Amino acid sequence: MTESSYPRALSTPPPATAAEAEEPRFSLLALWGSIRKSWAWICAITLLTVLAVAAYTLGQQKVYEAQATVLFDPQPPRPLGNQVQSVVDVGGEYWNNKEYYKTQFWVIQSQRLALEVVKELRLENDGGFIRNLPVSTVRNPSSTAAEEAAHALRMRLTVEPVRDSRLAVLRFRDVVPSRAHRILSTLVDRYVDNNLDDALSAMGMAADWLSGQGDSLKKELESSEMALHEYKKTKNILSVSMDDQSNMLRGEMQQLSTALTAIETRREQIAARRFALRKISTDDPANIPATELLSSPLLNELRSKYVQASIHVNELVASGKGEAYPTVLAAQAELDATRSALLSEVTNLQSAVDHEHAAASREVEGLRGLLEAAKQRALDLNLLEIEYNRLRRSKEDNEKLYGVVTERSKENDLTRMLRINNIRVVDRPQVPRAPVSPNVVLNLAGGLAFGLLLGFVAAIGREQLDRSLKTPDDAERVLGLTLLGLLPSMDDTGKEPTYAKRAGRRQQKRQPMDGAPELVVHLHPTSGVAEAARAIRTNIFFMSPDKKFRTLLVTSAAPAEGKTTVACCIAIAMAQAGRRVLLLDCDMRRPRIHRVFKQSNETGLTTALLDLDNVGSVVRDTEVNNLQIVTTGPIPPNPAEILHSVAFDRFLKAIAERVDHVIIDSPPVAPVTDAAVLSTRVDGTILVVRAFKTTKDLARRAVRSLRGVSGQTLGTVLNAVDFQRRDYGYQQYYYYRREGYAPDTSETKEAVDDDIDRPGAVN
DSSP: OOGGGSTTSSOOOOOOOHHHHHSOOOOHHHHHHHHHHTHHHHHHHHHHHHHHHHHHHHHSOOBEEEEEEEEEOSSOOOTTOTTOOOSSOSSSGGGGSHHHHHHHHHHHTOHHHHHHHHHHHTGGGOHHHHHTOOGGGSOOOSOOOHHHHHHHHHHHEEEEEOTTSSEEEEEEEESSHHHHHHHHHHHHHHHHHHHHHHHHHHHHHHHHHHHHHHHHHHHHHHHHHHHHHHHHHHTTOOSSOHHHHHHHHHHHHHHHHHHHHHHHHHHHHHHHHHHHHHTOOSSOTTOOOHHHHHHOHHHHHHHHHHHHHHHHHHHHHHTTOOTTSHHHHHHHHHHHHHHHHHHHHHHHHHHHHHHHHHHHHHHHHHHHHHHHHHHHHHHHHHHHHHHHHHHHHHHHHHHHHHHHHHHHHHHHHHHHHHTOOSEEEEEOOOOOOSOOBSOHHHHHHHHHHHHHHHHHHHHHHHHHHOOBOOSHHHHHHHHOOOEEEEEEOBOTTSSSBOOOOOTTSOOOOOOOOOSOGGGHHHHOTTSHHHHHHHHHHHHHHHHSSSSOOSEEEEEESSSSSSHHHHHHHHHHHHHHTTOOEEEEEOOOSSOOHHHHTTOOOSSSHHHHHHOGGGGGGGOEEOSSTTEEEEOOOSOOSOHHHHHTSHHHHHHHHHHHHHSSEEEEEOOOTTTOSHHHHHHTSSSEEEEEEETTTSBHHHHHHHHHHHHHTTOOEEEEEEEEEOTTSTTOOOGGGOOOOOTTOOOOHHHHHHHHHHHHHSTTOOO
8 A cells, every 4th residue: 555545645734824723623523523532431421420310319208299279260150240249349350460360379378378277287396297207207396486387388389370271270299198188278278268258358347438438428418408408598599400590581581682672673663753754844744755644544635635725726826817816715725724734643643653762762771671680680590500509519429429338338248248259279189199209200311411411511621621632633723833644653662553443344453563663664564654654754755846855853842752753764764765864863862763773872973073074984774775873872961062063064964965864863842952953954843742642832832942943844743643542533544454464565666666756756
């Protein structure tokens, strides 16, 4: 199998930015991962919780509950008919208010009612009731306050209204079923009786009040009646109503007004006739108004004679007879007599008209006087009516109030006799047969739910409290570096490497491995560790295809994170690819390269720095083809100063010219500054972190230390990864050969050639 089968070899994501490196991430996928990893914890916590709940539930005292249903009837029976209403209304519109029901529920749970029940049943002397224990287990107290027993009763009593109804369910709990039934039955009876007694008491108080008000109103009615009679008698007011008298005066005034109008009209007519008669001239008495001639036959006859005589005289004179002529004289004498009679008759008519006008004027004045007198009587009657109406209203009000009070008093007495109650018991309490507490099924279900929740919280909390780097995503996100690859975990002895198995495949017996674990890539080239090392090698090559990294530094944040193992694996993998590789041990604190390759450490880096012209003398070959090593040599007292010297620069350049790649193993970054100094002298630095051991804070501090000296950090390697953990989902990408299977040389060579000749690879 070639490196192309490893998923991260060619698809390594870009490094996270600094902002992303500090930003915590939370997702449903991460939550599910935490739960999957800690499923054993969750199951254990859930089981313990369920067992604890079961033990607690089974250890609880059994509690029984007695129930009763009460009906609040807004329309109680009315034997006397709907017209008869009690003074204290037990129904009516008030029932539409929720406040009434809440008030009744409070009354049921009131201290007064509880005290009545306690005193009736003598519960203050029942120690079992007060402590809610069976009678046989508790001695009765010598003396207990009734208030304490009433408080205990109220604490176990509940009232629950039935929705969309006028019913309420009363519940009382006790460890003794018969005691619960007895107490609730007594409480319901006392509540119903108290409700009726309160209503009857209120009716009795209302009856007493109505009786007193009736006597007072009777006296006031009699007094108002006598006051009205005395007023009518004093003012001479008839027994007829004031409205009738007003109507009579109004009719009289109307008649007088009509008569006055008629007389005034007649007087004006007489005045007009009088004026016309006064216009008759004595010189020409024949000029008389036609109305007078029509109304007086005598005047009409005299005028006709006067006109005829005047015509006769004029005819005689016209015939040529003179005034002295006897015929003319006789005609003139007749004319004068007729004229005298006519004037006398006109004078008589004028005198008669004057008398008639005077009589009409006197009649007008008389009628006006009568009309004014009638108006005055009407005004006087209005003044009398004001006081009369006041006395009459007082009498009527007293009469009405007296009638209402008398009627209500009789109705109230009848209602009291009927003893109507609007509250009645629908279902009386029964002796409970089964306990209601503890509810074993519900408690166990709740314990299971709480246990699962507690397990989930514990799993998530455990995951959040674990500050170590665990997954490739953690390494990239926290450090902000490119993940170069993973190395599977191996045991401490190096004799039994732990290989991940594909999910669902049967566990195979693993063969012990000879040699140091740092040489597993060489000793077991088909193992998972070798595949992972080759994937890291490929990622390093492809990070800079145009300019290969000649010098690489491998370091870690803290000791015991596997940096030497990673350095050896990378060096061996590069050597297997046909590159000339030199592994330089610069860890002059705890050197290990000479032990891995079983070489002497008498000469090495420190001795070579003393004689730079003889660098080749410290370079040693190894059992791995194309791989050479340089050990540290004798340990100096000042390693940091040596690595910071010009001699070390010259030495590094000298050995770099001899090989293709120099892999440097250095001390950890956090304890000492050696790695920071070396990072400034190499082409790239690889930071090794150990899964589930290296903390995030320590790894960040190591990255900051390397960047603080402007060292070029290529990426990070996650070491000691156990693929059997649920944190990783890479089992499907690995194919592990059975331990001891002879590798195919041609296959290995093809893999190496493919790695070198791949487009973009460095030759």
